Amino acid sequence: MKAAVLYARNDIRVEEKAVPALEPHEILVKVKATGICGSDLPRVLGDAAHHYPIVLGHEFAGVVERIGFGVSKVKVGDRVAGVPLKPCFKCQDCLSGNYAQCKYYSFIGSRVDGSWAEYVAIPEINAIRFDDSIRFEEAAFVEPSAVALHALQHIRFEGGENVAVLGGGNIGLLALQWAKLLGAREVTVFDIDDDRLASASRLGADHTINAKHPDVEEQVKRMTDGKGFPVVLETAGSDVTMRQSFELAASKAKICFIGTPAGDITFSHKQFELMNRKEFTLTGSWMSYSAPFPGREWELTLHFLKQGKLNFKELIFRTFPLDEINEAFDLYRTPGAVKGKLMLLPG
Template sequence: MRALNLYGIQDLRSEDTSREPVIENPDDVIVKVKAVGICGSDLSRYKKLGPYVEGMTFGHEFSGVVVEAGPEVGGLQAGDRVAGCPTFYCGKCESCRKGELSRCEKLTVIGARHPGAYAEYVKLPAENIIPLPDEVDFDTAAMIEPSAVVVHGMYRTSLQPGGSVAVMGCGNIGLLAVQWAKIFGAETVFAIDIDDDKLGTAREVGADVVINSSGAPAYDQLMGCTGGKGVDVVVESAGSPVTSAQVFALAKKGGEVVFMGIPYADVNIGRFYFEKIVRSELTVLGSWNAISAPFPGKEWDATVHHMARGQLDVKSMITHRLNLREGPDVFDRIVNRDGSFGKVLFYPELG
């Protein structure tokens, strides 16, 4: 079986492995991977952190076809089109007992301590399998997991129809946040980035106003657009130490800031930005993972629902469709900024 295995920092290898998954538990489901995407967290682990387990098969955003199911699996059979929720929770800690599954003390995903989806086949428990309606193709379904991450964060806010939202950072999470803000009823969505290509895609997927903050501060431009008031909800999706400080100035008095990006570095907040938390009485929200009770959660149902109805456009976000064997080179190119990359999908069937 062909797989991408992570051995160390910037040491990703395309290998033929004998570790093809087999049914071990009565609720196991084996899926033939049709499409699998690169997540921003994959890039951070590749570039900065290294694997949890040396040589682990990487990847967790995927879609595919069921090839085999354990004897206690009902409602699934070989040939079914599916996606997968890649997350495992313990079910025993205090958070799990309260139904707050995303706060599980032992939360983990495939590709970390369990073999992931950068492979020809992947295995998950039946409760992690997401059946696909006919309207959702494999490319779109590979984006269900990142979409669920975004809507998990949006559910944490109190955004109401007619409200205003600013999305800081127009990578894949930011572009999905633009769309979910519209689905939640936002009247005006501002998309902020320093890359005109990303801002163009943001406008294509629904942003009303795009702001390039490379020339003038995002704060100055947004205040000019809002009469000095700011917006109801700010989404930090860039995962940058700089933007993680700046977002506090974009919310209106009594507004909300929700963090979806992970900076992987210290965040130094200048007095001007920090005082906005206090003087504007902001609500600051963290958002982690994409699951809730009952597992996997309403995030997944909502995503499939809106994808099936064409209300989530992920096709315009996909810039590369590649052979899985190209993985090591592509990861290297992305982290070294050798080319322009949006969402990258691999197709294990290509060999």
């Protein structure tokens, strides 16, 4: 099979590789669509890969090509979305249903070979079936969508509140859609890119604010009657937006950090004191899993996607054949060139 193999920083080679052999309870998926995630960028453009060589890719969908011994829940020809986490299912965290906190996990596309290839082997429990009404490119969005929904479930979001989403990237625009779907009164998206803010408006944002404008503070005061936002979702992983979330939060607010920071974060003592003064709740959200594995986040994504209540098409910026993966990464090396999800179509 063809696979895009990462050998070192900025060294991806599309080459022939053996089709994975199947262990018991595993299936072989012919990959039809696979995304490039923001977490893949430091692995390719930096030194964050766990080891070399490695085939990355953990957002994917395809068709079951072959099944291994003991497989009973899926059959050859099924269309499936892939679940990348491989928990141990034995530790205390796993037994408590906290699979993302498993200390002994593996992960398809970072610890073991993933979906930037024509075929990937996964446990059958890591395959979520979907029907012909959903395109493969949309099904490859189930994983990032589940990440966004998991954050809202984690903070026990019940709707009826004004929500601020900091960051208009893919996770931010998915969080926007889920907040609206779950009954937010209004959702305001903050970003510094007008194209992203335009996408947010098309996807249902009630307000968009370019955070570079000097009157942001006044806009927020007018919008919230000076109270701030009762729910703040930080999705960019930026030190700027993480500090900004403290400023935007209302008294007794819920702040959730979904974005993963790439460097150290510094708060002034006055900024950090806002947590005391406002008595807001600050939490993080990690991955996309709940019990029973992989969780309602995955089931609900496919349910509402089938009903047409989630829009993933708006998020796809460009698609590339697997052979052109380096051209895709050339776009990431050009500041401002990527305006959404880049997706690979291996087969």
